[in-house]
Amino acid sequence: MKVKVNDTVLVITGKYKGKQGKVLATFPKAGEIRVEGVNVQSKHEKARRANQTSRIVKEEGPIDVSNVEVVCEKCGKATRVGHAVIDGKKVRVCKKCGAVLDKAYVKKSKAKAEEEKTEAPKKRTRKRSAKKADAEAATTVESTPAATDEE
Numbered sequence: 001m002k003v004k005v006n007d008t009v010l011v012i013t014g015k016y017k018g019k020q021g022k023v024l025a026t027f028p029k030a031g032e033i034r035v036e037g038v039n040v041q042s043k044h045e046k047a048r049r050a051n052q053t054s055r056i057v058k059e060e061g062p063i064d065v066s067n068v069e070v071v072c073e074k075c076g077k078a079t080r081v082g083h084a085v086i087d088g089k090k091v092r093v094c095k096k097c098g099a100v101l102d103k104a105y106v107k108k109s110k111a112k113a114e115e116e117k118t119e120a121p122k123k124r125t126r127k128r129s130a131k132k133a134d135a136e137a138a139t140t141v142e143s144t145p146a147a148t149d150e151e
């Protein structure tokens, strides 16, 4: 499905044309999604227990996924979704500016960069056995600049 939960979408056709909102749920089999503030329906809920009150619940009804386009965070335009493969992972990209639309991917790539930064000093376990080999230590420091802060 081109649309995922938490995407911002713009309704481009149909009864709710022009409305924009966050995707609350997707139903790939039915080809439908629920969008925040779009197709809000009132559900009458009757009290079933003594401490409950009857009330009207507003809930977004499903709309057809083909009626919406994903709004790109980077360029702010409603766009068709393209696909690209980055690091062996298939990601969704904006057809207009090429930005990656998958928030999970953007987050993950940031987390991965952090991980690589912190992982480098782990190699220090080798240092214990290499006490006398100062020359060797010098070369390992060269390859892992982050390890220079340890004595």
Ligand SMILES: [Zn+2]
Residues within 6 Å of the ligand: 072, 073, 074, 075, 076, 077, 079, 094, 095, 096, 097, 098, 099
């Ligand atoms: Zn874009």
